[in-house]
Amino acid sequence: MTASVTKRTAKHTAPKRIQITPQDAYIARLAAYAIVLSVLESGIPSPIPGVKPGLANIVTLIALERMGWKAAAWVSILRILGASIVLGGIFSPGFALSLAGGVLSLLVLALCQFLPRRHFGMVSISLLSALAHTAGQLLLARLWLIPHDGIIYLIPLLSGMALVFGFVNGVIAERLLRQYPAQAPASIANAHTQQTH
Amino acid sequence: MVIESWRLLKWGDVLCLLLLAALWGVLTYWSWAQPRATRVRIYQDGQVYAELDLMAAKTLHVTGPLGETVVEVASGKARIAADPSPRQYCVQAGWLQQAGQSAICLPNRTSIELVGHQPRAYDSLSY
Structure with missing residues (x-):
């Protein structure tokens, strides 16, 4: 009887393995980088609350370029969830704003895939995505948090900042992508060992 | 680089x-490019104390429970020039130019509000 019990538990506890593809691992790595950037960035004092460089967007852009829109969406959503868990603001209005910005910027990234890439680089994509991020936040703020047209006064400031940081982030993403040419996701996971020689 | x-x-x-x-x-x-204000309305203790045209330069002394609040109007703009309130928020609001802007000196129960040609989009504000 005892034998049969152990047999049964052994059968039940045998873990059902989730298949982790190299792509999954790479997405997780990029999301981790993005969370670190978000957390670091939250430590930078900002004269205006809500104006942040959005450095984590660089990682989303790299995911988009290397692995396509789906991976970029994963990285972006994981980053928003992860960063708000780490910073302690999950399901707060700030989290909702971040999510609204992230979702609209992902929609624009989906459209950006139709840009002729011969003539449009990461800078264009970064600019459009940064503006979409700001637009998403402003829209949610207008509809939900501050239902008053006074928020229109903020548009020039916030969208101007989006242009500046979108440009800078785009240049950084372009640089990084050129400096480290594409590898297969599996070999990227071993990048450390390859770079040592 | x-x-x-x-x-x-x-x-x-x-x-x-x-x-x-x-x-x-x-x-x-x-x-x-919001509508510019044409008049300034001065409130004392919840009542309209005066309504002035913004184009006419004028300095007005309004007496409240703490003392005198000085309202200054000059060439299309208005401000609270001086106020006995401890934190001076309404003085620091500076010059107001656009319709709908206001400066409120709560301790002295005095406020100014700029009004334009169009009626306000809201009935009242509560804090």
């Missing part, structure tokens, strides 16, 4: 940047 960074741009990027900058200019003009 700066020149190197510019080389990373493709012509589409430059086009995108210029277009978006132009769009930003239009957006800024649209957002900040």
